[in-house]
Amino acid sequence: MKPQSTAPDPFDMKFEADDDFAPTPDEGWHEAAFEGAPSALDTPPDSSLGDFDDLEIMPAMVEAPRPNPVHEIIAGAEAMLGETLVPRITIHAFLATPDVIEAAEAASKDRRMERVVTTIRPGGLPGALQAYQTQTTPSLIIVESLDSPGELLAGLDQLAEVCDPGTKVVVIGAANDIALYRELIRRGVSEYLVPPLNALQIVRSVSTLYSDPSAPFVGRQVAFCGAKGGSGSSTIAHNVAHSITERLQIGAVLVDLDLPFGTAGLDFNQDPLQGVADALSQPDRLDPVLMDRMMARCTERLSLFAAPATLDQDYEISNEAYDEVTNKIRGAAPFVILDLPHAWSAWKRKILLSSDDLVIVATPDLASLRNAKNMIDLVRRARPNDAPPRLVLNQVGLPGRPEIPVKDFGAALGITPAAVLPFDAKLFGQAANNGQMIAEIGPKSKAAEALDNLAQQIGRREPPAVQKASLISSFFKRK
Structure with a gap:
């Protein structure tokens, strides 16, 4: 939940949870360009805010800030069972802040990403718009934007026009707004993250996007x-x-x-x-x-x-x-x-x-x-x-x-x-x-x-509880 504050929020566009964000014909996405968002994120527009309580993609939405040291989030970042490598894909990341660039560089060197070809460039969302005027888009684009929600949506509309079918997009933005998040997901963005970020959060987001429910079980x-x-x-x-x-x-x-x-x-x-x-x-x-x-x-x-x-x-x-x-x-x-x-x-x-x-x-x-x-x-x-x-x-x-x-x-x-x-x-x-x-x-x-x-x-679990026999059953056993 957003912390209460008397100061005006520069990113607050006065969205309400049940606002209708259906895109107009002038600002519609190319649906094929951003297809394939995970089903777990396909939340109906009229869902209540409580539907997002368990989502971990926006750490700033919790009431108290979570600690950031890597070893304190290991248990949450690793699956109970075996971890699979991210498939052979190409990722282009257009980032704007040093901390996010550092986290992305660390993520690209992670053992779970050894088959991924990652290119990290400065410039944020404007850099991505400029780059794809002359080149094709990769499997996944990660863009960081420090713009207001309105400017962010406008920039993503322009990006959708130059994206190839099948390209997925992950957005890193400064606005921790649930209505903005819903609008991004509705428009086809695969994931929305809010800093501060670490390498494991980026790896997990990418891995989730490319997880195959029909893939063989891995212990x-x-x-x-x-x-x-x-x-x-x-x-x-x-x-x-x-x-x-x-x-x-x-x-x-x-x-x-x-x-x-x-x-x-x-x-x-x-x-x-x-x-x-x-x-x-x-x-x-x-x-x-x-x-x-x-x-x-x-x-x-x-x-x-x-x-x-x-x-x-x-x-x-x-x-x-x-x-x-x-x-x-x-x-x-x-x-x-x-x-x-x-x-x-x-x-x-x-x-x-x-x-x-x-x-x-x-x-x-x-x-x-x-x-x-x-x-x-x-x-x-x-x-x-x-x-x-x-x-x-x-x-x-x-x-x-x-x-x-x-x-x-x-x-x-x-x-x-x-x-x-x-x-x-x-x-x-x-x-x-x-x-x-x-x-x-x-x-x-x-x-x-x-x-x-x-x-x-x-x-990572306790042994199953052993049910103790009641005094009455023990009495009859002795008999």
């Missing part, structure tokens, strides 16, 4: 990586996958990508005839039927793509095969847990940077600290608009070993550990030797509690 990809060998990242990944499916009751697929030495089959007491190596050797043949045949069923909700864990062959697999197979597996379940080997490679780097969530498992020693810092710095540079990786400190409290304190370890990396697991050789050893999970061997242990908490952070 959320979570990659687990150890800061050094022996840190226990595979054990953590397997137990978190089990907790997501059993505690949160969400379907998941666990993929063991450590082909020669993977332990997922041992940890779940499974020995499938086929696994992820077969899929990687023939990625073009992998379809849902073949994928289901290759996966082992660990529980009702958890499937396993096991590694062969044999040295009888050399695994010369292309980076493209890893990319194709992991993308296909994302359609099999809401969560895909990737257990990555410690060895560094080009395909591993690509998976780390393209996953929706990244978990780095480290032990409290200097080598782990150095390696974890290198990985976190790499991810922060490549994914500036994403939340930082989650840090898990494992094997804390090993008797006789000098350790870096948990607080100092996190401070050196600029990250608060998402989970701290105590050293418990008996518990973890028994679980590994029995082919069971920590929650099955020691459900009340601190390690099991920490793993469940980590699963809730990754799954």
Whole structure:
């Protein structure tokens, strides 16, 4: 809602929510030039103001200003399930203010926009009008205008005359007026944004415009990586996958990508005839039927793509095969847990940077600290608009070993550990030797509690409430 003020609003054209803005013949749009606005924005002209209460495209419409730091809006900007890349389109942005130009430049470098060709130019709406007198329009035009609503509408009418069919338009304007917003949407503008803006808001707006409701389902990809060998990242990944499916009751697929030495089959007491190596050797043949045949069923909700864990062959697999197979597996379940080997490679780097969530498992020693810092710095540079990786400190409290304190370890990396697991050789050893999970061997242990908490952070939900039996039903059961 607009804050109340006694000062006159220079952008207020005295529009009312139920005003009729039907364009006259002289100012009508070329409808084909701005077709394709999302159905969620096709609000009838006589809708009440309450219909817009849930829209997030105009952050200034809320009563109190929202905080702008990137990490405070990560949860809202990312979907519950997997994120898909924006398709191969061309975007021309004609912007007027330095802050918006900076946000657009950051958005163009975002990992979700890697297939998009973006050109950013100064000049705002007048610059766009001048440019398209002599050139064709791209897939999407983003224009910023500091003009009054009347001047903005007049300028957009001129832009519509030179736009090619199929071009979408996003407008960034200074007027936070609901009636103006409705008029823009009615005239065919795909989106209207009001500063201040950040890169994620721009990325989400573009992604929403080109989302395909008929596109295949995409699960959320979570990659687990150890800061050094022996840190226990595979054990953590397997137990978190089990907790997501059993505690949160969400379907998941666990993929063991450590082909020669993977332990997922041992940890779940499974020995499938086929696994992820077969899929990687023939990625073009992998379809849902073949994928289901290759996966082992660990529980009702958890499937396993096991590694062969044999040295009888050399695994010369292309980076493209890893990319194709992991993308296909994302359609099999809401969560895909990737257990990555410690060895560094080009395909591993690509998976780390393209996953929706990244978990780095480290032990409290200097080598782990150095390696974890290198990985976190790499991810922060490549994914500036994403939340930082989650840090898990494992094997804390090993008797006789000098350790870096948990607080100092996190401070050196600029990250608060998402989970701290105590050293418990008996518990973890028994679980590994029995082919069971920590929650099955020691459900009340601190390690099991920490793993469940980590699963809730990754799954972004609380476990379903368990209905307690009434006193009366308990009495009859005892009888």
